[in-house]
Amino acid sequence: MGEAPAFLFDDLQNGYENELDLVCSGKETTIVVGKTKYVIGGYDDSALSLGVKVFDNSIGKWVYPKVLGTKPTVSSDHWALPLCEDRILVIKNGSTAGDSIWFLEVDTPIVRQQSKVLGSKVVAWSKGVKGYAGKPIIISGPSGVGKGTLIAKLMKEFPSMFGFSVSHTTRAPRVKETDGVHYHFTNHSVMEQEIKDGKFLEFASVHGNLYGTSIEAVEVVADAGKRCILDIDVQGARSVRASSLDAIFIFICPPSFEELEKRLRSRGSETEEQIQKRLRNAKGELDQARLPGLFDHILVNDDLETCYKSLKNLLGLHDFADNTYESVPKKFGLPLVHSVSKVGSEIYINSGAADLQNAKNSFVLDVSSRKGGAPGRTRGLDLYPICPFGGFADRIEDLS
Ligand SMILES: Nc1nc2c(ncn2[C@@H]2O[C@H](COP(=O)(O)OP(=O)(O)O)[C@@H](O)[C@H]2O)c(=O)[nH]1
Numbered sequence: 001m002g003e004a005p006a007f008l009f010d011d012l013q014n015g016y017e018n019e020l021d022l023v024c025s026g027k028e029t030t031i032v033v034g035k036t037k038y039v040i041g042g043y044d045d046s047a048l049s050l051g052v053k054v055f056d057n058s059i060g061k062w063v064y065p066k067v068l069g070t071k072p073t074v075s076s077d078h079w080a081l082p083l084c085e086d087r088i089l090v091i092k093n094g095s096t097a098g099d100s101i102w103f104l105e106v107d108t109p110i111v112r113q114q115s116k117v118l119g120s121k122v123v124a125w126s127k128g129v130k131g132y133a134g135k136p137i138i139i140s141g142p143s144g145v146g147k148g149t150l151i152a153k154l155m156k157e158f159p160s161m162f163g164f165s166v167s168h169t170t171r172a173p174r175v176k177e178t179d180g181v182h183y184h185f186t187n188h189s190v191m192e193q194e195i196k197d198g199k200f201l202e203f204a205s206v207h208g209n210l211y212g213t214s215i216e217a218v219e220v221v222a223d224a225g226k227r228c229i230l231d232i233d234v235q236g237a238r239s240v241r242a243s244s245l246d247a248i249f250i251f252i253c254p255p256s257f258e259e260l261e262k263r264l265r266s267r268g269s270e271t272e273e274q275i276q277k278r279l280r281n282a283k284g285e286l287d288q289a290r291l292p293g294l295f296d297h298i299l300v301n302d303d304l305e306t307c308y309k310s311l312k313n314l315l316g317l318h319d320f321a322d323n324t325y326e327s328v329p330k331k332f333g334l335p336l337v338h339s340v341s342k343v344g345s346e347i348y349i350n351s352g353a354a355d356l357q358n359a360k361n362s363f364v365l366d367v368s369s370r371k372g373g374a375p376g377r378t379r380g381l382d383l384y385p386i387c388p389f390g391g392f393a394d395r396i397e398d399l400s
C-alpha cells in the first residue's frame with residue numbers, strides 16, 4: 001500500500017471546481033471534503049477491494065472507518081473527486097461494465113445515522129447505475145397460505161419481468177430447496193455479524209429462526225432490469241415500510257384457519273411441533289395485516305387460479321405477455337480514463353483526447369437525476385459522448 005502524501009490541515013480548501021482538485025498518487029487518491037481528508041485506494045484488509053482511510057483532525061491521526069455497502073474491487077487505477085459536501089465520485093479504470101462508477105458517501109443521512117449508532121467514523125459505498133428500477137413487490141402472509149405457489153406462477157409466466165429476492169435464513173433447507181436459489185442458508189453467528197455490518201435491508205426472527213433480506217439480494221434483481229419480489233413476514237414488511245425502499249405491499253389471506261392448517265399439513269415439510277408454531281403465529285400475522293397503513297392490498301387465496309388472476313390484475317398484468325416486456329440494460333462501461341474533471345454540475349471524462357475540444361473520446365456523466373444511494377445503488381445516472389462538432393451524441397447504452 002502506498003503512503004498518503006504529507007498533509008497540513010491548514011492547507012485545506014473547500015471549493016472543487018476544476019481538475020486541479022483531483023490529487024492522484026498511483027493507486028491511492030486523496031480527497032478533501034469539508035475539513036476531512038479521505039484516502040481512497042490501496043487495499044483494504046481483504047486485499048480485494050478499494051480501501052478507505054480518513055484523517056481525523058480531532059485526534060490528529062489516520063483512522064480506518066467502518067465501511068458499509070458492497071465495496072468496489074481493486075482496479076489498476078481510479079479517479080476520485082468530491083460531489084457536493086456529502087459524497088465522493090470514484091471512477092475505476094479498466095473495469096468491466098457495471099463496475100466503473102461508484103460513490104463513497106461520507107456525510108449522507110445514512111452515514112450520519114450509522115455513525116451515531118456505532119459511535120465511530122462511517123463511510124458507505126454505492127454503485128452507480130443507469131436508469132431506474134421498477135417498484136419491488138412485497139408478498140406476506142401466514143405460512144402455508146400459498147405465497148410461494150403464487151410467486152412461482154408469476155415467475156414462470158413472466159420470467160424476464162420478475163426476479164426473486166433470495167433471503168438469508170438460519171432455518172435448515174427443505175428437501176427440494178437449493179442454497180442460493182430458495183434461500184442463502186446460513187447460521188446464527190454469521191448472520192448476526194452480517195446484520196451488525198449493515199448488510200441487511202430488513203431482518204426478523206420468524207418461527208424461531210432468523211430471516212433477512214440483504215441489500216444486495218434486492219439490488220442484483222434490479223441490476224438485471226427486473227422487478228424484485230420479496231417473500232417476507234409481516235415484521236419484515238413493517239421494516240421495509242419504514243425504510244427508503246418504495247415498494248408495493250400485498251398480504252395473502254387464507255379462506256379459513258381450517259384450510260390453512262390443511263395446506264400446511266399437505267405440504268408435508270414441517271414437523272407437528274413446527275406446524276403448531278406456524279398456526280399460532282398465523283393468528284398474530286392476520287391481526288397485524290389488518291392494521292391501517294401497512295399493506296396496500298389484501299388478497300384471499302381460496303381458489304388458486306382466481307387469486308393468481310387478482311394478483312396479476314393489481315400488478316397491471318392482465319393483458320401482458322412476457323415477450324412484450326423489455327428489460328433495459330443498466331450497466332456502465334468506460335474505455336480507459338485519462339482525466340476526470342468537474343465543471344459546475346457536470347463531470348467530464350476524457351478517455352484519450354488531450355483536450356476537451358478534440359472530444360471524440362470524451363464523455364459527460366450526468367449525476368443530476370441521481371436517486372437512491374448507499375448502501376446499494378445510485379440510480380438514474382446518464383453518460384453522453386461529446387460530439388466533435390458540438391452538441392451531444394445519443395446516450396450510450398453500454399460502452400464495453
Ligand atoms: N422478515 C423476513 N421474513 C422472511 C424472509 N424470508 C422469508 N421470510 C418469511 O419467513 C416465514 C417462514 O418462511 P419459510 O421458512 O420459507 O416457511 P413458509 O412460509 O412456510 O414457506 C414466511 O412468513 C416468510 O415470508 C426475509 O428475508 N425476511
Ligand SMILES: Nc1ncnc2c1ncn2[C@@H]1O[C@H](COP(=O)(O)OP(=O)(O)O)[C@@H](O)[C@H]1O
Nearest residue numbers: 143144145146147148149263267301302303304
Ligand atoms: N389456493 C390454493 N388451494 C389449495 N392449495 C393451495 C393453494 N395455494 C397453495 N396451495 C398449496 O398449499 C401448500 C402451501 O403453499 P406454499 O406456497 O408453500 O405456502 P407459503 O409459501 O405461503 O408457505 C402447498 O402444498 C400448495 O400447493
